[in-house]
Amino acid sequence: MKRDALVFYSPVDDPEAWREALSAELPDLDFRVDPDVGDPATVDYALVWVPPSGFFQRFPNLKLVTNLGAGVDRLVRRDDLVPVPISRLSDPGMVAMMTSYVVFAVTRYARDIHIFERAQRRGEWHYVHPRPLSEIKVGVLGLGELGGPAAKTLADMGFDTYGWSRTQKTIPRVTCTAGAQAFEEILRTCEILVCLLPLTPDSRGMIGARELALMPKGAKLVNASRAAVIDEAALIAALRSGVVGEATLDVFDIEPLPAGHPFWTLDNVLITPHLASITVPKLAARDVAESIRRVRRGEPPLHAVDAQRGY
Amino acid sequence: MKRDALVFYSPVDDPEAWREALSAELPDLDFRVDPDVGDPATVDYALVWVPPSGFFQRFPNLKLVTNLGAGVDRLVRRDDLVPVPISRLSDPGMVAMMTSYVVFAVTRYARDIHIFERAQRRGEWHYVHPRPLSEIKVGVLGLGELGGPAAKTLADMGFDTYGWSRTQKTIPRVTCTAGAQAFEEILRTCEILVCLLPLTPDSRGMIGARELALMPKGAKLVNASRAAVIDEAALIAALRSGVVGEATLDVFDIEPLPAGHPFWTLDNVLITPHLASITVPKLAARDVAESIRRVRRGEPPLHAVDAQRGY
Numbered sequence: 042m043k044r045d046a047l048v049f050y051s052p053v054d055d056p057e058a059w060r061e062a063l064s065a066e067l068p069d070l071d072f073r074v075d076p077d078v079g080d081p082a083t084v085d086y087a088l089v090w091v092p093p094s095g096f097f098q099r100f101p102n103l104k105l106v107t108n109l110g111a112g113v114d115r116l117v118r119r120d121d122l123v124p125v126p127i128s129r130l131s132d133p134g135m136v137a138m139m140t141s142y143v144v145f146a147v148t149r150y151a152r153d154i155h156i157f158e159r160a161q162r163r164g165e166w167h168y169v170h171p172r173p174l175s176e177i178k179v180g181v182l183g184l185g186e187l188g189g190p191a192a193k194t195l196a197d198m199g200f201d202t203y204g205w206s207r208t209q210k211t212i213p214r215v216t217c218t219a220g221a222q223a224f225e226e227i228l229r230t231c232e233i234l235v236c237l238l239p240l241t242p243d244s245r246g247m248i249g250a251r252e253l254a255l256m257p258k259g260a261k262l263v264n265a266s267r268a269a270v271i272d273e274a275a276l277i278a279a280l281r282s283g284v285v286g287e288a289t290l291d292v293f294d295i296e297p298l299p300a301g302h303p304f305w306t307l308d309n310v311l312i313t314p315h316l317a318s319i320t321v322p323k324l325a326a327r328d329v330a331e332s333i334r335r336v337r338r339g340e341p342p343l344h345a346v347d348a349q350r351g352y
Numbered sequence: 353m354k355r356d357a358l359v360f361y362s363p364v365d366d367p368e369a370w371r372e373a374l375s376a377e378l379p380d381l382d383f384r385v386d387p388d389v390g391d392p393a394t395v396d397y398a399l400v401w402v403p404p405s406g407f408f409q410r411f412p413n414l415k416l417v418t419n420l421g422a423g424v425d426r427l428v429r430r431d432d433l434v435p436v437p438i439s440r441l442s443d444p445g446m447v448a449m450m451t452s453y454v455v456f457a458v459t460r461y462a463r464d465i466h467i468f469e470r471a472q473r474r475g476e477w478h479y480v481h482p483r484p485l486s487e488i489k490v491g492v493l494g495l496g497e498l499g500g501p502a503a504k505t506l507a508d509m510g511f512d513t514y515g516w517s518r519t520q521k522t523i524p525r526v527t528c529t530a531g532a533q534a535f536e537e538i539l540r541t542c543e544i545l546v547c548l549l550p551l552t553p554d555s556r557g558m559i560g561a562r563e564l565a566l567m568p569k570g571a572k573l574v575n576a577s578r579a580a581v582i583d584e585a586a587l588i589a590a591l592r593s594g595v596v597g598e599a600t601l602d603v604f605d606i607e608p609l610p611a612g613h614p615f616w617t618l619d620n621v622l623i624t625p626h627l628a629s630i631t632v633p634k635l636a637a638r639d640v641a642e643s644i645r646r647v648r649r650g651e652p653p654l655h656a657v658d659a660q661r662g663y
Contacts, residue, residue, distance in 0.1 A: 134484045137510035141459045141485055144509070148456035154624065161623050164616045166608035168625045173445045173632045174452055194509065198455070199448035297477035305475045312472050313465065314479045321484045 045333070046071035048078050048100065051090035051109050054320065059088065062322035066330035086333055091115050097123045105336045107329055108346070109320055111135060111187055114240035114267060117348045128332045128342035131186040134324030139265065142317035143181075143191040143235050144198070146263040146289040149311075150233050151177050151200070155287055159308070174199035180231030182224075183266060184210040184217065185352065186344065187318060188237035203227050207243070228255040233263070240267035241351035250275035259286030265317035268292040277303050280310060291317040356644070357382040359389050359411065362401035362420050365631065370399065373633035377641035397644055402426050408434045416647045418640055419657070420631055422446060422498055423578060425551035428659045439643045439653035442497040445635030450576065453628035454492075454502040454546050455509070457574040457600040460622075461544050462488050462511070466598055470619070485510035491542030493535075494577060495521040495528065496663070497655070498629060499548035514538050518554070539566040544574070551578035552662035561586035570597030576628035579603040588614050591621060602628040 047063070047070055049056050056074040063070060073079060075092070084100040090109035097103065098121060108116050108129040116127065149155060153169045160167035177200055181192040184206040196202040196214035204212060205227045209219040218227060224247075228234065234256065238244045249272040256262075262285055264271055273294045279285040289311045290304065296315055304310050332342030346352065358374070358381055360367050367385040374381060384390060386403070395411040401420035408414065409432060419427050419440040427438065460466060464480045471478035488511055492503040495517040507513040507525035515523060516538045520530040529538060535558075539545065545567065549555045560583040567573075573596055575582055584605045590596040600622040601615065607626055615621050643653030657663065 134486065134510075137485045138482060141463060141509060144455055145459035145463055145465065148452045149460070152452060152456055152624075154456065154622075157624050158622070160625075161616065164611060166623075166625050168608075168627065171449060171627050171630055173635055174448045175445065175635075197508075198452060198505065199445075297479075300475055305472065311465075311469070312477075313463075313468050314471075314477050316479065316482050319482055324484055324486075 043083060044069050044071040045085045045337070046073055046079070046083050047086040047088055047333075048073050048075055048084045049088050050075040050092040050096065054090060054109055055322070058322040059326070062326035063088075063329060066326050067333060070330075070333070086336075088329060089116075094119070095121055097121055105332060105342055107332060107342070111318065112239060112267060113346050113352060114269075117346065117351050122348060126336060126342050127346040127348060128329075129344050129346050130320050130325050130328065131344045132320070132325040132328050134321045135318050136187060136190050138321075139187045139237070139318035140191045140194050142265055142291065142313075143237070143263065144194060146265075146311070147179055147195060147200070147233050147235065148198075149289070150261040150287060151179070155309075155311075175201055177201060177233065178203060178231045179233045179235070180205065180227045181215075181235045181237060182206075182227070183237035183239065184212065184215075185237070185239065188235075191235065191237060203231055225252075225255055228252055229257070231260065232257050233261045235263040235265070236270055237266045238270050239352035240269055243351075244270050246270070246272050248272065248276075250278065253279040253285055256285065259283060261285075261287040261289075263289045265289075265291045268294045268296075277307070280307050287311075289313070291315055354394065355380050355382045356396045356648075357384055357390070357394050358397040358399055358644075359384050359386055359395045360399050361386040361403040361407065365401055365420050366633070369633040370637070373637035374399075374640060377637050378644060381644070397647075399640060400427075405430070406432055408432055416643060416653055418643060418653070422629065423550060424657050424663060425578060428657065428662050433659060437647060437653050438657040438659060439640075440655050440657050441631050441636050441639065442655045443631070443636040443639050445632045446629050447498060447501050449632075450498040450548070450629035451502045451505050453576055453602065453624075454548070454574065455505060457576075457622070458490055458506060458511070458544050458546065459509075460600070461572040461598060462490070466620075466622075486512055488512060488544065489514060489542045490544045490546070491516065491538045492526075492546045492548060493517075493538070494547065494549035495523065495526075496548070496550065499546075502546065502548060514542055536563075536566055539563055540568070542571065543568050544572045546574040546576070547581055548577045549581050550663040551580055554662075555581050557581070557583050559583065559587075561589065564590040564596055567596065570594060572596075572598040572600075574600045576602045579605045579607075588618070591618050598622075600624070602626055 060072045086105045088107045106127045179200045180203040184204045192204045192215045202215045204215045204217045210217045287309045291313045371383045392410045397416045399418045417438045490511045491514040495515045503515045503526045513526045515526045515528045598620045602624045
């Protein structure tokens with residue numbers, strides 16, 4: 042009897058870590074790393090990150106495509122997708138990692154650490170009277186599988202937490218809103234704003250000069266989703282003029298961020314190299330295996346992606 | 353009928369904020385700010401932070417002393433205390449604030465932000481593959497009213513969390529230990545260690561050169577309790593030699609930290625000006641008022657302090 046076969050492709054993920062993690066879950070799975078794929082007609086599943094154009098057409102019997110990450114924007118806008126179920130990763134380790142990044146960036150501003158860092162460089166003891174967390178309004182844009190838990194943790198910590206998403210969500214202790222008017226309202230309300238929106242045709246460029254100017258003067262912005270949601274040139278101008286006070290950025294129009302890019306020289310920007318949340322094979326393999334089991338039974342996979350909707 | 357009277361003394365706290373917050377809770381309380389105390393014999397309660405020597409003897413009818421903070425080390429070691437119940441502050445706002453500080457400092461190290469900060473100063477994109485939080489061992493020393501909630505939040509976020517206290521505590525998902533042998537064990541175990549121990553005769557100098565050397569090479573230390581728990585000279589030597597990799601310090605032997613102090617020049621130290629957790633009158637007044645009500649009824653106050661034990 043033919044063993045089910047999976048093809049793996051990623052320019053950044055370690056195939057051997059994935060082989061080991063998946064074989065612990067599905068010992069009978071035939072794990073093949075592109076380009077060493079054997080007979081393409083025997084490949085059932087694809088586990089991929091940004092594969093080259095035409096990749097999917099090579100495998101006529103694909104039953105499932107799993108995206109090696111949470112953001113599928115680079116997958117769903119392709120013109121070579123095949124009509125099989127698409128799944129993406131959203132394992133608990135990834136959720137915990139994103140929440141830790143968001144909590145770090147938000148508490149750093151809420152506790153005035155960026156001010157103390159600058160004082161320390163001057164060798165100065167500079168006291169700023171702290172404000173209770175309950176008086177600090179923090180907003181999360183995007184309340185999906187990453188944004189929802191991040192917003193919940195911020196609320197549990199005691200922040201006055203707001204959340205916005207395309208469709209209305211409900212999260213305990215988080216003031217959740219949806220729709221265009223509420224989007225402007227959350228921008229006006231929050232002094233710390235976290236962007237966890239998926240990149241879709243609707244969200245591309247959603248935060249431009251006009252939207253940044255709606256935020257309270259000197260507000261703090263955290264972007265840990267996709268660079269293209271925010272107009273980078275507008276953000277640079279806003280950070281220079283003080284319209285936006287501070288930014289923590291994990292994503293950029295060009296990555297790695299090129300030497301000499303204006304962000305490098307802005308004292309009010311904290312740069313991290315696109316790792317707010319990454320996939321850990323050991324933690325994510327369980328979900329990947331479960332999706333394969335479901336597809337074998339004729340059920341939809343976990344974390345199914347609607348290619349039309351874009352997430 | 354005589355109104356109950358309270359005397360307020362603090363070199364750092366705002367008496368008018370406290371007057372307003374307490375009168376909302378106890379409208380009939382006669383709030384007096386030292387030295388404008390009227391007839392000292394009519395004073396029933398003291399709400400104080402480090403009052404001058406002999407302060408308490410001036411008030412022969414005191415029924416309650418409330419410390420304007422969580423740490424009572426400077427109160428209980430005085431030789432002029434009077435035999436009345438002592439209470440300290442531990443309001444939810446203060447707990448949330450301390451937790452936010454601890455979570456900030458721990459996630460900064462766990463997410464390698466200190467490395468990215470240095471790379472950014474060099475204008476360099478320096479990727480470090482993140483580790484799952486569940487593989488990062490974080491320890492909290494002291495599991496009292498501040499340490500306990502901080503440890504719980506770290507565990508809820510997904511860290512592999514350890515806690516040590518003088519007497520055994522139980523916190524969900526936190527590996528709690530107590531006693532001298534377990535103290536050495538937690539030092540050996542954790543790559544990030546948070547000190548939230550109260551300062552007592554037992555804890556003074558508890559972490560010296562020997563204890564720092566027990567920690568994993570390059571471990572990270574966070575001190576948000578009292579400077580004297582850690583031997584400052586030993587810590588400086590350990591930070592210089594790399595025995596301790598990084599430290600986030602909110603407390604110092606001399607505050608404000610003097611210009612030219614070695615900590616200012618150590619690149620692997622983050623300095624904050626003693627504000628990890630402060631008292632917010634609006635949030636703390638409810639507990640202060642409740643303690644007064646309890647003492648009026650002949651009951652012990654909230655957050656009662658055992659002066660012998662020291663906390």
